[in-house]
Amino acid sequence: MKAGPFDLSGRIALVTGAGRGIGRASAQLLAECGAAVVVNDLAEDTAQKTAAEIVEVGGAAIAVAADVSSAAGVDRLVEQALAEYEAVDLLVNNAGISRYRPILECGEEDWDSHLDIMAKGTFLLMRALAPQMIERHFGRIVNLGSYVAQMNTTTKYFGPYCAAKFAIVGLTQVAAQEFAPYVNVNAVGPGDVATEMMELEWQQEGQRRNLDPAEVKEEYRRRLILGKFEGPRDIAGTIAFLCSPLAEHITGSHLIVSGGLPFKTDPVVV
Numbered sequence: 001m002k003a004g005p006f007d008l009s010g011r012i013a014l015v016t017g018a019g020r021g022i023g024r025a026s027a028q029l030l031a032e033c034g035a036a037v038v039v040n041d042l043a044e045d046t047a048q049k050t051a052a053e054i055v056e057v058g059g060a061a062i063a064v065a066a067d068v069s070s071a072a073g074v075d076r077l078v079e080q081a082l083a084e085y086e087a088v089d090l091l092v093n094n095a096g097i098s099r100y101r102p103i104l105e106c107g108e109e110d111w112d113s114h115l116d117i118m119a120k121g122t123f124l125l126m127r128a129l130a131p132q133m134i135e136r137h138f139g140r141i142v143n144l145g146s147y148v149a150q151m152n153t154t155t156k157y158f159g160p161y162c163a164a165k166f167a168i169v170g171l172t173q174v175a176a177q178e179f180a181p182y183v184n185v186n187a188v189g190p191g192d193v194a195t196e197m198m199e200l201e202w203q204q205e206g207q208r209r210n211l212d213p214a215e216v217k218e219e220y221r222r223r224l225i226l227g228k229f230e231g232p233r234d235i236a237g238t239i240a241f242l243c244s245p246l247a248e249h250i251t252g253s254h255l256i257v258s259g260g261l262p263f264k265t266d267p268v269v270v
C-alpha cells in the first residue's frame with residue numbers, strides 16, 4: 001500500500017501527560033498514523049489506560065509513569081523508552097497544569113510548579129532526547145504553548161502559567177536553531193480546549209463572579225471567531241501534521257489552534 005502524507009510507520013513517539021486530554025488524543029492519533037508510542041503521565045493508571053486503548057485497536061504503545069518536572073523522573077522515563085524502542089523520533093512535550101489565581105495570591109509553589117512541570121520538563125526532555133535525534137539525522141519535537149503566550153491582553157489570573165508558556169515558546173525558538181537541520185522544533189498553541197483543565201477554569205471563574213460555570217463556558221464560546229471550542233483531537237491533528245513529512249520545512253514556529261481566540265473584538269469580560 002502507498003504511504004499516505006501522514007504516514008508515521010516505523011517512528012517512535014513519546015508523549016508526556018498523555019493519560020488524558022490533549023496528550024491522550026495526541027498519543028492515539030500518532031499511533032493511528034503508524035507510530036509506536038511511549039505514553040507518559042504522572043498518574044500511572046491513566047497512562048496505562050491510554051496505552052491499553054492504543055494496543056486494543058492494533059497500535060503499539062507502552063506506558064511509563066514519571067514526573068517530568070524532575071531530572072530523576074525524566075531520566076527514568078527516557079531510560080525505559082529507549083530500553084523498549086532504542087530510539088525516540090517524535091517528542092511531544094504536553095504535560096501541564098493550570099491554576100486560576102491572581103498574581104498577588106500566588107505563592108512560591110504556584111510559580112515553581114508551573115515552571116517546573118512545563119518549562120523545565122520541556123527543557124529536560126529536549127536535552128535528553130535531542131542528541132540521539134541529531135545523531136540519527138531525524139527528529140520532530142512539538143511543545144505545547146498556548147494562545148496566551150503571544151500578546152496576552154485577554155487572560156488574567158494565570159501569571160505563572162502564562163510565564164511558563166512564554167518560556168516554552170522561547171525555548172522552542174532557540175532549540176529550533178540549535179538542533180537544525182535534521183530536528184524540527186515547533187510549538188502548538190491551543191485556545192480553549194474543552195478538557196478537564198478548562199472545565200476547572202470555568203468552575204473557578206464561575207465561583208469568582210458568582211455565575212454558573214455553564215454561563216462562563218458560553219461567554220468563552222462567544223469569544224471565538226469560529227463560535228465553537230476545538231477538541232483535543234483538533235490539537236492532536238496539528239501535532240501529527242508537525243510530525244509528518246508534510247511539515248518538513250516548519251521549524252521554530254508557534255502554531256495557534258484556537259478557533260480565532262483572542263482576535264474577536266467583542267467586549268472583553270472583566
Ligand SMILES: NC(=O)c1ccc[n+]([C@@H]2O[C@H](COP(=O)([O-])OP(=O)(O)OC[C@H]3O[C@@H](n4cnc5c(N)ncnc54)[C@H](O)[C@@H]3O)[C@@H](O)[C@H]2O)c1
Binds near residue numbers: 068096192
Ligand atoms: N485545555 C486547554 O484549553 C489548553 C489551552 C492551551 C494550552 N494547553 C496545554 O495543553 C497541554 C495539555 O492540556 P490538557 O487540557 O489536556 O490538560 P489536562 O489537565 O487534561 O491533562 C494534563 C495531563 O498532564 C499530566 N501531568 C501533570 N503534571 C505532570 C507531571 N509532572 N509529569 C507528567 N505528567 C503530568 C496530568 O496528569 C494530565 O494527565 C498542557 O500543556 C496545557 O497547558 C491546554
